[in-house]
Amino acid sequence: MKRRNPRSRNGMSMHRHLCLTFVLLIMAGPAAAAAPDGRELYLRHCAACHGENGYGGVGVPLALPDFQHTATDEYFIRTIRHGRPGRVMPSFTRLSDEEVRAIVEHVRSWHEGPRPAHDPAPVKGDEKRGARLYREHCAGCHGDHGQGGHGTGVTFSRPRELPIIAPALNNRGFLAAATDQMIKQTLMRGRKGTPMVSFLEQGLTEKDIDDIVAFVRSFARNPLPHNEVPADEPPLLMAETDRPFDEVVEAVKRAAVGANFRLIRVQPLDQGLAPPGQEDQRRIIVYFCNFNFLYQALAIDPRVGMFLPCRVTVVEDGDKVRLLAINPTRLSRLFNNSELDRACAEMAEIYANILDEATL
Ligand code: HEC
Ligand code: HEC
Structure with a gap:
């Protein structure tokens, strides 16, 4: 069979052919490169x-x-x-x-x-x-x-x-x-x-x-009630107070110890980032831990280790002092593990109490 190739007959159609090829290449190029691996x-x-x-x-x-x-x-x-x-x-x-x-x-x-x-x-x-x-x-x-x-x-x-x-x-x-x-x-x-x-x-x-x-x-007709975390659960627990910074830090430590935690350390937020000795001492993290709780939580899901030990951040902001803690109730959702819900709810309560005590 004789093949016709009209495009090679004159310069004009050759040009069109090249343009078309170019356009097709542009269109096909990225799509081909994006073929998922x-x-x-x-x-x-x-x-x-x-x-x-x-x-x-x-x-x-x-x-x-x-x-x-x-x-x-x-x-x-x-x-x-x-x-x-x-x-x-x-x-x-x-x-x-x-x-x-x-x-x-x-x-x-x-x-x-x-x-x-x-x-x-x-x-x-x-x-x-x-x-x-x-x-x-x-x-x-x-x-x-x-x-x-x-x-x-x-x-x-x-x-x-x-x-x-x-x-x-x-x-x-x-x-x-x-x-x-x-x-x-x-x-x-x-x-x-x-x-x-x-x-x-x-x-x-x-x-x-x-x-x-x-x-x-x-089971599809009788699903278990799944305690999903409400979408409006905030990622952080926050509180603020007019009390002086040092007093608030001491109150956080006392409240943590009162809730059966052991203080681990107090560390400036920018430790390791600022030159040694020049850290901002008015923005600190209080770390504390309760080993029973820690083992319990790790036994349910080892990934909670990322959020341990427990910590509260205290920041001086003008004439206010702000306190921040991760909201543990959000963790269960992050980890998609409803077994964690109980432990997280318990921890959220403890954090809330510590923030309350330090700001009241
Ligand atoms: C000794 C413990 C054991 C018993 C008894 C058992 N299973 Fe399983 N079953 C498992 C485990 C472990 C798996 C996950 C296997 C895998 O990793 O593929 C599984 C997987 C399954 C799966 C597949 C689920 C999925 O997500 O792919 C079904 C369905 C299932 N089992 C139904 C049953 C039913 C119905 C019975 C009773 C007749 C039963 N099993 C008895 C341990 C058990
Ligand atoms: C954070 C951990 C995690 C990640 C990430 C994850 N899975 Fe899973 N996957 C699980 C667990 C745990 C189960 C068992 C569910 C249960 O216990 O009811 C599961 C179950 C499954 C099953 C059902 C197996 C069965 O026996 O029927 C498939 C299929 C699966 N995963 C595929 C995937 C694929 C593909 C990806 C990535 C796109 C993925 N998973 C990512 C934890 C994970």
């Missing part, structure tokens, strides 16, 4: 919890063959988008669809073999009977109400023999992501390498499993 995105957003190679950590392993065999791409995408509210696993709402896809492709690259197809067909079962079976076979790990195991993966509180924490099944994020078929496959197969065993091998029948799936699905 799944590995890089995974390392940035997921690896800290799920491990560089998907072997797990704070988060459950993602590389295990049995998991990869039952999880659909759809399940991954929805899990990344919804997260698991209150269960540490964040929701990633700002990643583009392409970025989420690229992450899924990266996670998939750890496993050879076919990916399961998305199958929305509901599993029919006897929910009441399923509830009985659930109490007998599942509640010990996943909790009476499907609230999941305690702790957050790598915590001091989890029993040593359970290297992986049982996920919450009564969780909006999980229920939005998992199909009946996936739950069923998980129960049939189990996940080798984790405490989650195959319940067929445990002697349950497929009918038993269908009943349990029906019960697990019923």
Whole structure:
């Protein structure tokens, strides 16, 4: 076949052709360069919890063959988008669809073999009977109400023999992501390498499993009240007073000691930034600690270590003295860990009392 190339016939169309190519290059160039790198995105957003190679950590392993065999791409995408509210696993709402896809492709690259197809067909079962079976076979790990195991993966509180924490099944994020078929496959197969065993091998029948799936699905109708932190919870607790600076600092120390804390140190805000000896002594941080509380909080979630020891900042500002503390109630939301809520509420109360005592 004879090919025609009209563009090369005269200078004018050649010129147009070049312009067009140029424009196309400009349009295609950045788009091609921006093709998301799944590995890089995974390392940035997921690896800290799920491990560089998907072997797990704070988060459950993602590389295990049995998991990869039952999880659909759809399940991954929805899990990344919804997260698991209150269960540490964040929701990633700002990643583009392409970025989420690229992450899924990266996670998939750890496993050879076919990916399961998305199958929305509901599993029919006897929910009441399923509830009985659930109490007998599942509640010990996943909790009476499907609230999941305690702790957050790598915590001091989890029993040593359970290297992986049982996920919450009564969780909006999980229920939005998992199909009946996936739950069923998980129960049939189990996940080798984790405490989650195959319940067929445990002697349950497929009918038993269908009943349990029906019960697990019923969680969607009876969600646990999830104590989400109100959106208007301020990031900082603040107070101000007309009392003299030195008096306020002493009052903060007294109040902390009175609340069973040990003073650790008082340090200028700009220590290490200003030349030694020239720090601003009217802008200081009082550090204090209560070891019981510290261990308790760390056992719930090691990441609270970032905000410990406890501290109150005291700043002289004209003829006022201002006090600032991080609002611990915001931490639970930051960490997406509802187990922290109680400890954080307690700590918020203590901070509020210290600020009160120092400013009254
Ligand atoms: C010995 C503890 C244990 C028992 C008993 C147990 N599980 Fe699990 N289950 C786990 C753990 C741990 C995982 C997480 C496995 C992983 O990391 O992939 C899990 C995972 C799951 C998952 C997948 C959840 C997700 O987020 O991917 C489902 C569904 C599930 N279990 C349901 C059940 C049901 C229903 C029963 C009762 C028939 C049951 N499990 C019994 C420990 C247990
Ligand atoms: C701050 C820690 C953390 C980060 C960051 C995180 N996850 Fe998770 N992820 C978890 C935890 C914890 C769970 C288990 C939820 C539970 O216990 O109910 C989980 C669960 C999951 C599950 C469900 C696993 C299963 O067995 O069904 C998938 C899939 C997942 N995460 C993927 C990701 C991906 C992909 C990223 C990055 C985009 C990511 N996670 C980022 C902590 C995290």
